[in-house]
Amino acid sequence: MTGDRPILTTAQMIAAEQEAIDAGTAVETLMERAGAALAEAAYLYAGKMPILILVGPGNNGGDGYVAARHLAKHGVPVRIAALGEPKSDAAKWARDQWEGDVETLSEETKSAPLLIDALFGTGLKRGLEDIVVLILSRLATEAHVRVACDLPSGVQSDSGVELSPVPDFDLTVTFGALKPCHRLFPASHKCGRVVLADIGVDATSAWAEIGQPRLAPLKPDAHKYSRGLVHALAGTMPGAIALAAKAAARSGAGYVRVSTSRSIDGLPSAIVQTDTAEINDQRIGCLLVGPGMGNLPQVLTMALTSHVPKVIDADGITHLGDPERLRGQNAIVTPHEGEFQRLFGRLEGSKADRALEAARRSGAVVVYKGPDTVVAADDGRLGFALPAPAWLASAGTGDVLAGMIAAMRARALDGFEAACAAVWLHGRAAEIAGPSMIADDLIAAIPKALSLVDA
Ligand SMILES: NC(=O)C1=CN([C@@H]2O[C@H](COP(=O)(O)OP(=O)(O)OC[C@H]3O[C@@H](n4cnc5c(N)ncnc54)[C@H](OP(=O)(O)O)[C@@H]3O)[C@@H](O)[C@H]2O)[C@@H](O)CC1
Ligand SMILES: Nc1ncnc2c1ncn2[C@@H]1O[C@H](COP(=O)(O)OP(=O)(O)O)[C@@H](O)[C@H]1O
Numbered sequence: 001m002t003g004d005r006p007i008l009t010t011a012q013m014i015a016a017e018q019e020a021i022d023a024g025t026a027v028e029t030l031m032e033r034a035g036a037a038l039a040e041a042a043y044l045y046a047g048k049m050p051i052l053i054l055v056g057p058g059n060n061g062g063d064g065y066v067a068a069r070h071l072a073k074h075g076v077p078v079r080i081a082a083l084g085e086p087k088s089d090a091a092k093w094a095r096d097q098w099e100g101d102v103e104t105l106s107e108e109t110k111s112a113p114l115l116i117d118a119l120f121g122t123g124l125k126r127g128l129e130d131i132v133v134l135i136l137s138r139l140a141t142e143a144h145v146r147v148a149c150d151l152p153s154g155v156q157s158d159s160g161v162e163l164s165p166v167p168d169f170d171l172t173v174t175f176g177a178l179k180p181c182h183r184l185f186p187a188s189h190k191c192g193r194v195v196l197a198d199i200g201v202d203a204t205s206a207w208a209e210i211g212q213p214r215l216a217p218l219k220p221d222a223h224k225y226s227r228g229l230v231h232a233l234a235g236t237m238p239g240a241i242a243l244a245a246k247a248a249a250r251s252g253a254g255y256v257r258v259s260t261s262r263s264i265d266g267l268p269s270a271i272v273q274t275d276t277a278e279i280n281d282q283r284i285g286c287l288l289v290g291p292g293m294g295n296l297p298q299v300l301t302m303a304l305t306s307h308v309p310k311v312i313d314a315d316g317i318t319h320l321g322d323p324e325r326l327r328g329q330n331a332i333v334t335p336h337e338g339e340f341q342r343l344f345g346r347l348e349g350s351k352a353d354r355a356l357e358a359a360r361r362s363g364a365v366v367v368y369k370g371p372d373t374v375v376a377a378d379d380g381r382l383g384f385a386l387p388a389p390a391w392l393a394s395a396g397t398g399d400v401l402a403g404m405i406a407a408m409r410a411r412a413l414d415g416f417e418a419a420c421a422a423v424w425l426h427g428r429a430a431e432i433a434g435p436s437m438i439a440d441d442l443i444a445a446i447p448k449a450l451s452l453v454d455a
């Protein structure tokens with residue numbers, strides 16, 4: 001995922017900031033860059049609207065003072081309302097550079113068409129006071145455009161949890177790296193568009209937003225096996241494996257085979273049905289088990305005797321019982337919240353922490369699904385999906401994802417990269433398919449999603 005936008009925790013961000021300071025960049029310089037970037041992004045997004053900037057006592061507020069100065073310089077009418085005096089040296093410096101008035105934030109504060117929230121960022125320790133929540137909510141409702149500095153105030157940066165109620169923002173301008181809250185629910189859905197500004201800190205990380213996949217172009221001498229053979233194992237509910245198999249075929253697998261004890265209606269004739277499970281066929285690029293497996297744990301047991309890469313979804317996850325069974329399996333598991341808890345129990349920490357712990361415990365790539373899907377590998381890589389449309393919450397869309405991952409794995413991407421590529425394409429296919437889509441429409445949209453990628 002080289003090139004994808006990095007994601008850093010608060011501790012990592014502080015370390016990166018310190019490294020820049022140790023290398024000779026003053027914190028005021030970093031703040032100047034952050035505030036200038038905030039001003040530029042707000043201006044590009046909203047134009048010359050009258051602005052109200054809310055500033056807090058820390059460096060998030062400092063960024064707000066800097067942004068105010070830059071916007072005023074460009075002739076934008078700017079007012080500042082402060083929650084209190086700046087406490088940090090850098091914020092005091094930024095306050096001193098601002099030559100305009102500073103109002104005291106109160107119930108009487110008048111709104112403006114553009115609201116910039118620079119109350120709290122990564123340093124938030126507890127929820128905002130009730131009265132501040134009320135004022136922020138009113139000012140956000142009365143504004144036409146709402147912009148958050150670094151992250152919406154009230155959001156815990158590392159977990160995406162709301163420590164107090166948070167209004168919806170249209171734009172969030174963040175600095176150096178994205179933070180987990182930009183991609184973890186519920187905060188992920190409050191940020192609006194997330195713009196990342198470079199402020200000159202080195203933000204390399206094993207955590208990143210899942211960006212557009214880079215798929216190797218099809219070779220002119222490709223044949224069906226080199227494009228990838230997906231072998232799917234059916235169970236008691238053939239409709240689910242049919243969705244997964246069709247999704248694998250539409251995602252570019254050269255050959256999709258379903259082994260089933262009874263014929264499945266409605267499968268495209270390009271998908272071969274067999275009554276034998278030739279799971280040790282060396283040509284298999286990825287085995288797919290779980291969708292519609294039902295109460296047939298012997299299908300899973302058989303899959304686990306094969307050493308080919310595999311995707312284990314749905315009932316397959318439920319029947320695993322112990323994450324240790326995944327070790328050495330070269331597996332990708334795709335649990336939703338309920339399946340995750342059944343397999344891994346109730347783990348501590350944020351969704352990011354839980355996903356990584358699950359990957360460590362099992363040795364598998366874990367695709368932890370939901371409105372904020374994350375993909376974890378046991379080497380510490382963690383991918384955070386872009387918010388996908390909520391209309392994905394529809395029966396069978398998980399089966400489609402499992403098939404897409406199997407196709408990506410069969411074309412020889414490593415497990416983590418295959419899962420990330422499929423999650424990205426699945427989200428885009430859902431956008432293309434639109435709000436009234438069903439799982440079949442999602443499959444039909446896969447070619448258009450793939451056409452967004454150079455492949
Ligand atoms: N990293 C970087 O490279 C760069 C980061 N930059 C910026 O710095 C931001 C982080 O700044 P920060 O650490 O000063 O924290 P910030 O979010 O302003 O708040 C801390 C203050 O709030 C207070 N406080 C906390 N919770 C509270 C509550 N509920 N209600 C009331 N008070 C509360 C807390 O006081 P406490 O009560 O804890 O003593 C403290 O005074 C970051 O988000 C980014 O915008 C840029 O400048 C460029 C470089
Ligand atoms: N509210 C939501 N917003 C975005 N994506 C969602 C939402 N709810 C579910 N999804 C996605 O839809 C898919 C549903 O998968 P799953 O729960 O396994 O459903 P099924 O078993 O019916 O196929 C997953 O990819 C999940 O991430």
Ligand SMILES: [K+]
Binds near residue numbers: 118
């Ligand atoms: K903020």
